[in-house]
Amino acid sequence: MRRDPVKQTVKRKNVAVENTWKLEDLVADQAAWDKEYQEVKTLLGKIAPYQGTLKDPVKVKECFELEDEISLHTERLYVYSSMLHHGDTAESGPQALLDKAQKLSVEVGEALSFITPEILGLSDEALQALVKAPELARYKHTLDEMIRQKAHVLSKEMESLLAQAGNVTQAPNKIFNLLNNADLKFPKVKDEDGDEVELTHGNYIQFLESDNQAVRKAAFEAMYDTYGKLKNTLGATLSSNIAKNMFYAKARKYPSVLEMSLYGDNIPTDVYTNLIDTIHEALPLLHRYMKLRAKLLKVDELHMYDLFAPLVEEFKWDIDYEEAKKMVTEALQPLGEDYLKVLKDGFDTRWIDIYENEGKRSGAYSWGAYGTHPYVLLNHKNNLNSMFTLAHEMGHAMHSYLSDTNQEYRDAQYTIFLAEVASTLNEALLMDYLLKKTDDPKAKMYLLTYYADQFRTTVFRQTMFAEFEKLTHEKSEAGESLTPQDLSKIYYDLNKLYHGNEMAVDQAIEMEWARIPHFYTSFYVYKYATGFSAATSFSKQILEEGTPAVDRYLGFLKSGGSDYSINILKKAGVDMSSPEPIKQAMDVFKSLIEQMEELTK
Template sequence: MKTYSSRTEVPINEKWNLADIYFEQSKWEEDYQVIEKMAGKLKASDGGIQDGHTLYQYLKLNEELSFRFSKVYAYAMLKVDEDTRDTSAQVFLDRAKLLSVKVSSATSFFMPYLLSLEKETLKGYISEEQGLAYFEEDLWESFRYKEHVLSKEQEEILSQLGEALSVPTHTFGMMNNADIKFGEVTDESGERVELTRGMYSKLIEDEDRDKRREAYKAYYKPYVQLKNSIASTLSAAIKNNVTLSRIRHYPSVLEKALFGDKVPKEVYENLIQTTKNNIGPLHQYTKIRKEKLKLDELRQYDMSVPLVSGVKPVIPYEEAFEIMCKALSPLGEDYIEILKEFKDRSYIDVRETPGKRSGAYNLGIYGVHPYILLNHRDDLDSLFTLVHECGHGVHSRLSSDHQPQITARYSIFVAEVASTVNEVLLINYLLNNEKDTAIRKHLINHFIDQFKGTFFTQVMFAEFEKKTHEMADKGLPLNVEVFNQTYEALFREYNGDEIVFDNEVKYGWSRIPHFYRPFYVYKYATGFASAIHLATQILDGDQETLHSYLEFLKSGSSDYPLELLKKTGVDLTTPDSIENSLKRFGKLVEEFSKI
């Protein structure tokens, strides 16, 4: 793999072109000034919206501001991510963040104003102003929250309490990101080094079991030491969620969390129950893992090591892109043309360089195009990352091309569908074209582990959240012992009886930041299962599913996520799609055991 000591060494066609947003920085500055003036005008509308025309003028100006602001912020963020050490780029981002605060402040009056209107008044405004037809669905969507909004005085009190209510989340964030130190472990060269999270994710996959065990013990040690403090923050966060849902007149915390996507609680419950009804293949995989590793006792630090060693194919970026285009060909010529455009028109920033942000992401910018950040390392993982992010990219591109600005951005609920469909098509292509048994085993193992992490683990987390919030709702105590018992029982139920539990297993709850964003992780599982179902249908040659899937990619947020998925044949209110995906997992485990 070629390494680059600076960004200037990277070929121009492997760097994204930010000139598509602003061809010179003076244009960024111009938009910045315009947005400031627009924010002032919006602020001046407070108390001045009296009829349909003035409501339309406000909404029209606000949308224009949003369009410009998304470009201003994206440009600054992408510049920083090219090289996080670049102080001049950081100045741009700091100014963009400051502008965001100004805009939020200027528009903060609007939602309380809208929800203070009577339904008939809003109907009257919409009928008298033709321009409001464009905003009508969005207005009624906001109006859906009316029964959960309090009086102006009560809302102001809640607003003032906002900072205090966020203390548990903030405290855990500070402990987890700033205070926790994992101590020293032995690295590959035998030196004692400070353990980091990035290093842990590598060491827990190391073939040397002693290294895995040492890293595991070191990683969990500070969480166990801080168990009472972390239990206190998590308990407070959960109780805050329960209290707020009661204050806002929701039947439960779960229903409050699902309200925005208009998802009935039965979908959440169905996901958990259907998974548990089909848990057998996961238990089987745990047994296979113990056999393959030739262990008398399987422990948690043995659960991430790849079961196929020595498979490290070199896949240069150009080759990876060609493989992707061939693998995704079942999605049609138009889809592949869009992918080629991403490459030819420099939408993708490919190479790892000093100071560049780590990881990978897709950022869709309405009215411009998607930008994709990679840190490509010419290996199999990089190929999967490319295919994954391009799934997001095409979803962003098609939604922007076929939707007005107001409905172009898709919901988090469906965000992982396009990326996972691509990964399933890639796995299928590689397995169909790979003769090397070791690589085939590695591919199946990779996908099984991805399925386990993105689906089963997230469902387990989702059930933990449900159980602990129900306890809080009933006034039952939440402490270290309760969290330990709940988590340990779920871990055993999902992973089976083959694992010998170290003391650390039951503290798994203490290290999960997502638990401070209630009832969020289930979306990973529903998105993943939906994608498996769709990809399987497409690979079976179902043209109706292919057509409806491509239409789904163009739909943005033009309907609620469950309804968009139903149009593709995925109905998450029934067990069918989840069961179909779990059958696919069972077949993978069966094939892996035979190979």
């Protein structure tokens, strides 16, 4: 039996080199970092002379090229020092290096800040002449995007005023974070052993995952009773955030906050409303799943605090890292030899920092700088979740690798709207592989419930959040009141609608709006649902069509940010402006429910 490295939390210096990422591929050593830092400082001295010249195509081209060179060097310095710091956050050297990189990033931002306003200050005719200039052909998408944004860029004085207002308009988010993370104290609740344990944000889900319904109920009620005591303050905070959004939408001449929020990614509002409408049509499926949950949990009545309870009796699936790599590679076979070759290279040439060590940043991510392979941070444990995390993060890494190797620097970076598609697609293919490979009914049920809950939390729940944001903003924009009671009623009614009559929608859930931090980054959560739906659509096409669908998908990965997100997906065979991808995702969800029902007969 393999020894589990995670059980031995070692110091960073004692971690086996082959289990760490090879950061010297990014920056060779401290001397190279210092040299590159000085190079940025030198290049910054060359940017100022371009101020006042950005109407001549040759000058614009030279300025863009210099901007790219400065930005790329700065990105590499920042990413390297960040990842060095993440390996051991207690080490003072990497922290000092990161501070230096952060200060340089601010300096670079200030030095380059004149470029966009100066170009946008040109007449429409002069802007179109730049777009058509042969010297600027490779920057066409950049210029098109600048022109698209022009209607919402204000005068220099107004932009300065809005920038200053930022210190005030950040208040709702700051107040919420301080209240939520520092000031809120939750009572003690009894665990399965009858011991009193203080409830925290960190252990709340653990309580909800308890086998004991009384423990789940006590934690649920304690959580929302605590928020209920602060409902007036938290209601005023969220309402102020909505008022802030309305202020910016009006100042920047957008018809609504929703349109302002989607404009950055050039996403039509139809994408947002289609998502909500299509999920409404699919709600009977969620209700069917709720009924099945009640049956599997052997409860007469399913409650809100039962939604995270395990549906399969304790099922241990021990998967070490080598086995996880092997299964992920086999699961991704449908993506073809070229994809697998790069994936293997990533595994073999230390793209990945694998195990936990003292001081290492928690969680997982994929990151990197253009011109060098991507990197993945893991804290691998020998379980199913960690294997899915490996598949997920390597999906991001492969997306970045193929974007970077097929696009120029400024066209390589894909949007957040696209970011979760490649990672979720890998998870979908891994799930399909495991379900086909597994004969054990208990293991199969474990996988099916794991996947079904991803649909529940990522598609249905995030769409419900998105609808709550839409309704609350529309109410405010219509000049109607938005009291804590209004917020609670809207939120409770949505829970009733989404979860249906197959469960008891406990009144306490009406306060859940008060603890969702994403509501302070408004109209963002819908991207989780659209990304998951797009990935599910891609996986369905790949598994059913084979090579033609794979070619379209690889084309998507190679496109980076060279076009608008909606167009990139459409070319690859997923049209998010139509309900079809969401319907395809719902077909997969329906299939999961049917398989679970079959296993419970």
